[in-house]
Each structure stands twice: as C-alpha cells, then as structure tokens.
Amino acid sequence: MKREVGKMESRSYTGSFASIYDDVMGTVPYKFWYDYLQEIIKYYQLEVSKVLDLACGTGNMSLIFARDNYQVTGVDLSNGMLEVAREKAKEARLKINFIEADLCSFQLEEKYDLAISLFDSLNYILNLEDLKKVFQNVYYSLRDGGIFIFDVNTISRLMSIEPGTTILNGEDYTCIWEDIVNKEKKLWQVRLKIYHKDTGEYHEEFHQETGYKIAELREALQEAGFQDVDIYNAYTFTAASDNDNRVYFVALKNRTRPAERPVLRLVKNLKWGVKRFINGLY
Numbered sequence: 001m002k003r004e005v006g007k008m009e010s011r012s013y014t015g016s017f018a019s020i021y022d023d024v025m026g027t028v029p030y031k032f033w034y035d036y037l038q039e040i041i042k043y044y045q046l047e048v049s050k051v052l053d054l055a056c057g058t059g060n061m062s063l064i065f066a067r068d069n070y071q072v073t074g075v076d077l078s079n080g081m082l083e084v085a086r087e088k089a090k091e092a093r094l095k096i097n098f099i100e101a102d103l104c105s106f107q108l109e110e111k112y113d114l115a116i117s118l119f120d121s122l123n124y125i126l127n128l129e130d131l132k133k134v135f136q137n138v139y140y141s142l143r144d145g146g147i148f149i150f151d152v153n154t155i156s157r158l159m160s161i162e163p164g165t166t167i168l169n170g171e172d173y174t175c176i177w178e179d180i181v182n183k184e185k186k187l188w189q190v191r192l193k194i195y196h197k198d199t200g201e202y203h204e205e206f207h208q209e210t211g212y213k214i215a216e217l218r219e220a221l222q223e224a225g226f227q228d229v230d231i232y233n234a235y236t237f238t239a240a241s242d243n244d245n246r247v248y249f250v251a252l253k254n255r256t257r258p259a260e261r262p263v264l265r266l267v268k269n270l271k272w273g274v275k276r277f278i279n280g281l282y
C-alpha cells in the first residue's frame with residue numbers, strides 16, 4: 001500500500017519540491033545567464049577565480065562555474081536543495097563547497113572575487129531591513145575590487161503575473177501550482193501541492209516574493225558600502241527602469257566602474273538584443 005503523508009508546509013523549498021525542482025525548471029536558460037554574467041565580468045574587467053553563489057538552490061549555476069574551473073562556494077537556506085546540489089556535484093566529480101545558511105545572517109571568512117544571486121532569489125527577502133543585512137554580509141564576503149551581480153523581479157513584473165492554477169505533470173510527480181497576487185502587500189505568492197506518484201507522498205508548500213524599487217535597492221547597496229552600482233534591464237547593457245521585468249544589479253566593492261565606452265556598449269547591446277530575441281527572453 002502506498003504511504004500517504006499529508007504534510008502542510010508554510011515554508012518553501014522543502015525536500016519534496018527540491019526533488020522535482022530541476023524537472024519543473026527544466027527550461028530555465030542557465031547557460032544563457034552564465035554567458036551574460038561572463039559578458040558583465042569582461043565589461044568590468046574583473047579577474048575572477050573564487051565565486052560565491054548565494055541562494056544557489058540545486059547548484060545549477062554553481063556547477064556551470066565549477067566546470068569552467070572556478071572555485072565555487074554555494075550558500076542556501078534549504079537543506080533539501082543543497083542535498084540535490086551536493087549529489088549533482090558528486091556525480092559530475094566537481095568539488096564545490098555547499099553551505100547551509102540564511103543570507104540574512106551568513107558570515108564567511110574567505111573572500112571572493114565575485115558573488116552572484118540569480119533567479120529572483122533576493123525577492124524572497126521580504127523586507128528592506130533584512131535585505132540590507134544580506135547586502136552587508138555580501139559586502140563583507142567580497143575582496144576589495146570584487147563585484148556582486150544579482151537579478152530581481154521588479155514590482156511591475158510581480159504585480160502583472162496572472163493569478164491562476166497550472167498542473168505540472170512529471171514522470172513521477174504531479175504538482176499543482178497556484179499563482180496568487182496580493183497587490184496591497186506587493187506579494188507574489190505560490191502555493192504548491194505536490195503528489196509523488198512513486199512513494200504516494202503528498203506535500204504542500206508556500207512561496208512569497210516581494211519587489212523593491214530600483215532606487216531603494218541602489219541606496220541600500222550604497223549604504224552597505226558598495227561604491228558604484230549599475231543596473232541593467234536583463235540581458236542588456238541598457239540602464240534599467242522600474243517598468244522592466246527582470247533587472248540585473250552590478251555592485252562594486254572599493255572599485256569604480258570602468259570609463260564609459262559607448263561603442264563597446266552599443267555593440268554589446270546589439271549582440272544581446274539578438275540573443276534575447278532568439279531565446280525569447282524579455
């Protein structure tokens with residue numbers, strides 16, 4: 001007889017969701033994101049060997065960096081996500097240090113050249129005071145001249161998500177994904193009901209993301225000590241606006257941005273405009 005575990009969860013990224021995360025996110029263009037990060041690294045003339053992947057999840061981006069011989073540390077709050085990440089690294093024979101910690105309170109002795117946080121992970125930090133703590137912790141983890149690159153969903157993007165329910169059917173699971181938008185509290189919430197066909201187990205979990213204005217994030221980063229902060233509409237080198245969907249922040253520790261190179265910027269924008277179009281990413 002199949003085991004029925006009726007588990008109501010208020011937290012997110014339990015072992016249950018972690019076990020299906022990579023399948024559910026199967027179309028996420030991690031390699032495309034990696035190429036964009038590399039373009040940013042080149043543009044800012046950053047020498048990178050040590051990378052800190054914050055809210056690394058199941059380690060998809062950590063593994064791509066490690067395969068290219070970077071020394072990678074991944075940090076995440078979810079033990080379930082990290083277990084999957086560790087298993088994948090072991091299978092790929094990659095040495096990656098995965099650490100379970102809350103971004104609001106983590107402290108690492110080592111200093112990194114590059115810190116990243118991708119796939120709207122920082123939208124999970126639900127108030128600006130906590131986000132300021134994250135920025136301070138990241139600042140402390142970077143070497144002088146290091147760079148912090150992260151993406152966020154804008155308020156405009158989160159508030160334009162269509163509420164509704166989608167059924168995701170995997171080989172060994174069914175996941176009922178319900179999008180809820182709370183405009184008053186500026187929250188995008190996702191209720192997941194996951195049924196594991198192989199074990200008969202059933203789990204529920206709840207996700208919440210909030211958005212921030214670009215100006216308040218810039219100010220918070222500067223308050224944490226970052227010197228120059230550049231903000232781009234995702235996959236471009238064009239200054240971001242609050243009306244964009246996803247934006248990328250590039251925050252520099254004890255370093256100023258390189259001199260303006262309008263021709264290079266134009267070339268990069270044209271190249272990435274074509275790439276964005278081909279990949280249908282906006």
Ligand SMILES: C[S@@+](CC[C@H](N)C(=O)[O-])C[C@H]1O[C@@H](n2cnc3c(N)ncnc32)[C@H](O)[C@@H]1O
Nearest residue numbers: 013055056057076077078102103118119121124
């Ligand atoms: C959308 S997933 C992104 C994971 C990964 N960056 C990727 O690109 O696949 C968000 C991740 O943020 C993590 N997370 C959320 N809040 C966190 C916190 N306060 N500290 C550390 N990790 C957190 C979750 O556990 C989850 O793995």
